[in-house]
Amino acid sequence: MSWHGDDGVNGQWVDDEALARDLTAALAEDDLYRGIEQAGLRAFGFQRQLVALRDELDLLLLELVHDSENNDALVAVRDRSGTDTRSLVFEGLGIGVEVELTDDHVEGQVIPAGPGRVMLHGPDGVLAEVDTDEVGYFRVDVRPHGPVQLVCSSDTGACATQWLVW
Numbered sequence: 001m002s003w004h005g006d007d008g009v010n011g012q013w014v015d016d017e018a019l020a021r022d023l024t025a026a027l028a029e030d031d032l033y034r035g036i037e038q039a040g041l042r043a044f045g046f047q048r049q050l051v052a053l054r055d056e057l058d059l060l061l062l063e064l065v066h067d068s069e070n071n072d073a074l075v076a077v078r079d080r081s082g083t084d085t086r087s088l089v090f091e092g093l094g095i096g097v098e099v100e101l102t103d104d105h106v107e108g109q110v111i112p113a114g115p116g117r118v119m120l121h122g123p124d125g126v127l128a129e130v131d132t133d134e135v136g137y138f139r140v141d142v143r144p145h146g147p148v149q150l151v152c153s154s155d156t157g158a159c160a161t162q163w164l165v166w
Contacts (some may be wrong), residue, residue, distance in 0.1 A: 003103065013050035042123050060159040063099060090134030090150075090161045097152055097159070101166055104143055108150075122134035123147055 014017040066089035088103040112118055113136040115158045120128040120140050127148065133140045136154070142152035143166070 019099070041086055060092045060095060060157060062092040062095070062159050062161050064162050064164070065089050065091045086166075088161075088164070090159075095157060095159050097150060097161060099150070101143070105139055105141045106143070106166075107137070107139040109136070110152045110154060112156055114154050114156065116152060119151045120144065121149045121151055 011147045013022070035143070066087070068085075068087040073107060084102070088101070090097045090099070094112070096111040097108055098111065099106060106120065108118075110132055111120065113134070114132075115134055116132045116136065118130055118138045118140070119126050120142065122144055123146065127144055128142050130138050130140055130141045132154070134154075147163045147165055149163045152159050
């Protein structure tokens with residue numbers, strides 16, 4: 001840093017450019033900064049890919065209308081197997097997705113019912129991809145960590161959920 005060097009006078013920087021150069025140099029040396037920068041670049045890259053995909057498929061963005069994690073009335077909901085689950089409901093114009101999350105899988109149903117395809121996206125791309133059955137049911141045997149989004153397609157249209165940290 002040039003705080004007391006050529007750019008500085010009495011412990012101050014001569015101008016904003018000198019300060020900006022020193023801050024940039026200091027941050028560039030930090031591994032944490034590089035990690036954050038890399039994650040940001042991947043997120044922006046994936047956002048561009050998603051915009052292109054959304055334009056190509058005319059995706060409808062679904063809104064999260066129910067999250068059991070945010071419902072104080074439902075405490076420690078358990079599914080038939082006895083494990084803790086989190087249920088999410090996404091809705092849009094005539095289309096929706098209901099999802100249950102457990103420690104080892106994501107399962108749900110695309111509404112309206114019918115065969116289709118579900119892709120689980122993360123910041124680095126597609127994490128998993130499965131077909132739905134005739135009633136729109138799907139199961140992905142993965143429990144992602146970090147931001148994810150479901151992209152669903154069928155004969156009735158295509159949709160994407162909001163990004164969530166699961």
